[in-house]
Amino acid sequence: MLITQHTEITIRNVAADAIWEFAYDPVNWTASNPQEHRGLVFDNKHNRPETGTTFVQKEYVAGLYADLRGQVLYAERPRVCAWTGVATYKLYGIPARIPEGGLVRLVDTDGGITMSHDVYMDFPDSLFGRVALWYFRTVRKGEKAVFSHTQRELEYFKVALEAASGSVATG
DSSP states (O other), rough: OOEEEEEEEEESSSHHHHHHHHHSSHHHHHHTTTTTEEEEEESSSTTTTEEEEEEEEEEEEEEEEEEEEEEHHHHHHHHTTEEEEEEEEEEEEEEEEEEEEEEEEEEEEETTTEEEEEEEEEESHHHHHHHHHHIIIIIIOOOHHHHHHHHHHHHHHHHHHHHHHHHOOOO
């Protein structure tokens, strides 16, 4: 039982390599959403995404703490990063392990580089999974929260990178 969200933003006058390097610096990733991000570490000497690298991200999604442990399935710097993992949420003290994943893409467009992030959460097809999905969607307004969470990250990257390049950040 999937929840999916697509977010994207166009970053002007910044090269894809610069976007990749900035966005995948764990310090900048954490700063992109300081109310919800609690840290990101890639388990390699560069502390950056590479195909096969595992990672740990601690964050809040829809007001629920998540300990996400994952792996970069495929990274093609600076264009594509596909990741998957399992996030452990606590629902009234009961751990809920939800498979999650995403695809980040940087695509050249007439207006600049469009950065998109498609994310998914795959709730188990079980009684517990259906209850957790209902709770996440209804009580926590999870789909809106996932969109806002991811869009906030992209907007941060746009504003920071365009300011550094001297561009004016507009929509």
